[in-house]
Amino acid sequence: MEIKNILISLLFYLLSAFGISLTIKSNIGVSSFNSFNVALSNITSIKVGTITTIINLVFLIFCVLLNPENRIKNYLLMFIALVFFGVIINIFLYTLFESIIFKNYFLRIITFIVGTFFAGMGTGKILKLGIFKFPIEYFCILLSDKTSKPFKFYRYSIDITCVLISIFISLNFKLPVFVREGTIISLLMLSGIISWSKNQ
Secondary structure, eight states, rough: HHHHHHHHHHHHHHHHHHHHHHHHHSSSOOHHHHHHHHHHHHOOOOHHHHHHHHHHHHHHHHHHHHHHSSSSSHHHHHEEEHHHHHHHHHHIIIIIITTTOOSSHHHHHHHHHHHHHHHHHHHHHHHHHHHHOOOHHHHHHHHHSSSSHHHHHHHHHHHHHHHHHHHHHHHTTTTTOSSSSSHHHHHHHHHHHHHHHHOO
């Protein structure tokens, strides 16, 4: 049963990666965390999926340091899922979607909303299955358990930090600003979709 759930979880990772790729391709801004990833990708020329994997692996290392008692198998599964996630994002963005350009603004908005829905639904189902933990959320849970601050304090702090760094990179390196209307749409939609999908 666990093998089956692992495969299903990876399928939902694929769905989430597909959704994230659509939001990036729509070019109206991205979620707070992805705005950081996209900005870093632009200044380093490293693909967005690879950057996403690297940043998540950094948080995974923090999780290991905060909770070394967790089973090594759990961390290994998280590592495999993160690499898979980044690779799939790269495949969508740089191969399957490479030649697609959304010139119509209304179509870009619709594409972003659809992408946010798929990303949120995939994430919610992964959380429901419980096989994989997301390093950032798990890191915030561990910090919350060890301090007097609640989970949402640390999670929002990371989001705000990502947005600020993304804006700084954009302004300092004269890049497009990736914190835009899509960021607001994501803020309004994503958590609700994840919660709905998790409870289905």
